[in-house]
Amino acid sequence: MxxxxxxxxxxxxxxxxxxxxxxxxxxxxxxxxxxxxxxxxxxxxxxxxxxxxxxxxxxxxxxxxxxxxxxxxxxxxxxxxxxxxxxxxxxxxxxxxxxxxxxxCSHPGSSHSPAFMICRKCEKVAELDEKISGINLGKSIPSDFSVEETVVEMRGICTSCMALS
Amino acid sequence: MxxxxxxxxxxxxxxxxxxxxxxxxxxxxxxxxxxxxxxxxxxxxxxxxxxxxxxxxxxxxxxxxxxxxxxxxxxxxxxxxxxxxxxxxxxxxxxxxxxxxxxxCSHPGSSHSPAFMICRKCEKVAELDEKISGINLGKSIPSDFSVEETVVEMRGICTSCMALS
DNA sequence: CTATTGATGTTATAATATAACATTGAGATA
DNA sequence: TATCTCAATGTTATATTATAACATCAATAG
Structure with missing residues (x-):
C-alpha cells in the first residue's frame, strides 16, 4: 500500500x-x-x-x-x-x-484513446485523455466505418518554449 | 475551364x-x-x-x-x-x-487538418475534413500549448469489409 | 552565350524495425 | 532430484524506411 x-x-x-x-x-x-x-x-x-x-x-x-x-x-x-x-x-x-x-503513458489504467501534444522545440510530450481534450473520435465518425484504434498527435509549441522566444 | x-x-x-x-x-x-x-x-x-x-x-x-x-x-x-x-x-x-x-488528398484546397480512416482489411483510406468529422483539435486543447499541425488517424474496418465477414 | 535555377539522376549510407533462432533461469511436475 | 516447460533474454542477420551529398540536364533570365 x-x-x-x-x-x-x-x-x-x-x-x-x-x-x-x-x-x-x-x-x-x-x-x-x-x-x-x-x-x-x-x-x-x-x-x-x-x-x-x-x-x-x-x-x-x-x-x-x-x-x-x-x-x-x-x-x-x-x-x-x-x-x-x-x-x-x-x-x-x-x-x-x-x-x-x-x-x-501518463494515464495508465484510464481507458484511453490518447492524444498527444508534442513541443517541436523542447520535444517534450503531454498526453491528454479524452475528458481533458474534448476529443472523442469514435463518436464523431461516419457510419460506414468502425473505429478500433486512434492516433491523435499535435505538433506545436508549449508555453515554456514560447516564453523563451 | x-x-x-x-x-x-x-x-x-x-x-x-x-x-x-x-x-x-x-x-x-x-x-x-x-x-x-x-x-x-x-x-x-x-x-x-x-x-x-x-x-x-x-x-x-x-x-x-x-x-x-x-x-x-x-x-x-x-x-x-x-x-x-x-x-x-x-x-x-x-x-x-x-x-x-x-x-x-481528397480535399485539396480546403484548408485542413485532415483525419483519416484506415481500413485494416482492404487498406483503403478515407479522408475526413473537419466539417464532416466534427474534429477540430485546435479548439479543444489546453491553453498552455499552441497547435501548429495535427495528425489524426483511425484504424478500423470499413462497411465493405464488414459485409464480407 | 553563360549563369542561374529547379528538376532529375546517382551513390552511398543512416535510421528504424523485424525474423529467426539460441540460451538461460525459474517454477511446475514426474 | 531430474527434467520439462515457458517466458524472458540474448544474438545474428536482414528488411524497411528515409536522407545526405553530389552530378547532370534543360529551360530561361540576364
Missing amino acids: QKKIPTKETFEFFKKHDHDVCFGDAMMEIEKHCHKKNLQFTPLRRRVFEYLLRDHKPLGAYEILDLLREDGLASTPPIAYRVLDFLMKEGFVHKIQGLNAFVA | QKKIPTKETFEFFKKHDHDVCFGDAMMEIEKHCHKKNLQFTPLRRRVFEYLLRDHKPLGAYEILDLLREDGLASTPPIAYRVLDFLMKEGFVHKIQGLNAFVA
Whole structure:
C-alpha cells in the first residue's frame, strides 16, 4: 500500500510539476498492474520504463539502446523493441508515430484513446485523455466505418518554449 | 475551364463512387494549382500522383519506386521521396504515419487538418475534413500549448469489409 | 552565350524495425 | 532430484524506411 497521491493534470506537464511524485506514481502503478496480472516486471523492463519516465521526452528505440549500452546491458535492437512491445501492450507506454519514438503513458489504467501534444522545440510530450481534450473520435465518425484504434498527435509549441522566444 | 463536377462526400470512398470523376477532378485541381503558382507539374510528378489516385489505397515510397521501375523510369529512393515531398508541400498528398505510406488528398484546397480512416482489411483510406468529422483539435486543447499541425488517424474496418465477414 | 535555377539522376549510407533462432533461469511436475 | 516447460533474454542477420551529398540536364533570365 502507498500513500494517496494527488491527481495531476496532464496538461501541466509543460509547466513545472512534482516529477518525483509523478515518477513514483507511475512505478507504483506498473508494479501493481504486473503483480495483479502475474506478469514479470523484470530489471530490464524496469530500466527501460525508468528511462521513459525520466522526463516527458519521447525516446527512440535506438536512444534506449544507447542508454542500455551505457548501463552495461544488452543492447541489440530486439531487446528494446520487445520491452517496448511489452510496455505498450500493458498500456504503460505509447508510441508517438510522428517521431518514431516512445513515451511513458501518463494515464495508465484510464481507458484511453490518447492524444498527444508534442513541443517541436523542447520535444517534450503531454498526453491528454479524452475528458481533458474534448476529443472523442469514435463518436464523431461516419457510419460506414468502425473505429478500433486512434492516433491523435499535435505538433506545436508549449508555453515554456514560447516564453523563451 | 472544366465542367463543374458534383461534390463528393469523402466518407463515401469506402462505398462505390465514380472513380473516373474522382480521378479527373484531382488531376484538374493539381494542374490548376501548379499553373497558378507557376510550379512544374512534370511527367514524373504526374505519374506518381496517378499511382496515388488509382484507388484510395496508400502506397509506400518503395511501392511507388517499384511502379516507376515497372514503367521504366528512374527508381532510386530520392526520386520518390522528392516527388512525395513536392506533392505533400502543395497539399495534394498526405502521409499516413501509421503506415509509413502516402495517399492522395481528397480535399485539396480546403484548408485542413485532415483525419483519416484506415481500413485494416482492404487498406483503403478515407479522408475526413473537419466539417464532416466534427474534429477540430485546435479548439479543444489546453491553453498552455499552441497547435501548429495535427495528425489524426483511425484504424478500423470499413462497411465493405464488414459485409464480407 | 553563360549563369542561374529547379528538376532529375546517382551513390552511398543512416535510421528504424523485424525474423529467426539460441540460451538461460525459474517454477511446475514426474 | 531430474527434467520439462515457458517466458524472458540474448544474438545474428536482414528488411524497411528515409536522407545526405553530389552530378547532370534543360529551360530561361540576364
